[in-house]
Amino acid sequence: MGTLFYIAGASGAGKDTLINYCRNQIDGMLPVIFAHRYITRPANAGGENHVSLSEEEFKLRLKNRLFAMHWVSHGLYYGIGIEINLWLKNDFNVVINGSREYLPIAMEKYPAIKPILIEATAETLRERLLRRGREDSESINERINRSKMIDTHSELFTSIHNDGLLEDAGNELLATLLQAESIL
Template sequence: MLRKSGRLFYVIGASGAGKDSLLNYARQQLKNIPTIAFAHRYITRPASTDGENHVALSNEEFMVRVRNGMIVMHWQSHGNHYGVGSEINSWLANGIDVVVNGSREYLPTAAKLFPEIRPVLINVSEVVLLRRLLGRNREDKEEIAARINRSKQVSVTQEWPNIHIINNDSKLENAGEEFIELITMARESECV
């Protein structure tokens, strides 16, 4: 039996925490379950083969979509616009659980839009975060230091006591299976 409305899993984490890898892992494992959907983000940066699978838009295209109500959640970070399409509203209304790649800073706004939101924090130790950021070869040392500082400053666990924290310090499969269990157990417990 389907629930009347789906649940919104809002996934957040510092850059380098492995959020994209974890989302890709879960998407592949759950791809044949029609009651779970992973929303693609709309981002004003070009698509790349080694990054997030997103819909690339120009700034103008992005703003047209915002003005026309086609993007339900949107924020800016690192010089780009990020958004989640309004299609998730119909998915949720039809009992489909939706997984969104979110922003820590946008979480309070997202929670106002979706009061039943399920925040999920992908967490890593500072040592692992530093190693991953260095390994990406995308940022210089100052940018890496700024990202690590930023990860320390944003404490969502105090503001959101119901947040589910997944540690991603070890193998991707460990965190991935915990994430999959979180999504599927929530569905099973409410569909009984």
């Protein structure tokens, strides 16, 4: 059975950037699969490489049990496809971009899950969210304030601080993913 890595963190913490860094470093050379999220957000919204669904299509897939995990955040629907179960069963390690609020449910479904929290200072979050350009200043302030209020269950996570160079946090995440690889 493979290992499920659950990457979480505040908007702007750099989850997608770090996931892409690791994907490029591994580049199919190891049995690691980076799952795409299914999101009711336009494909051209920038940032994450996701599968864009209409709300109706998302609800159809949900009704037909095609998601291993799903949640709603910031007015959008997010899902992780059931294909991850087949990948795990076939000894692939799977990396997903999850929600901090959904983690307790994910832990019930996948008791051997390995949660990884990507953290950054409020200043870094604000700068990155402004650069991303998807939200206005008020929405950014709400995201940062909400981030401070969410209980991250920090004792359950491996924490990676991502305020500096991409390579520093990227290599730390990569090392965490590769630790499970040495177990296989």
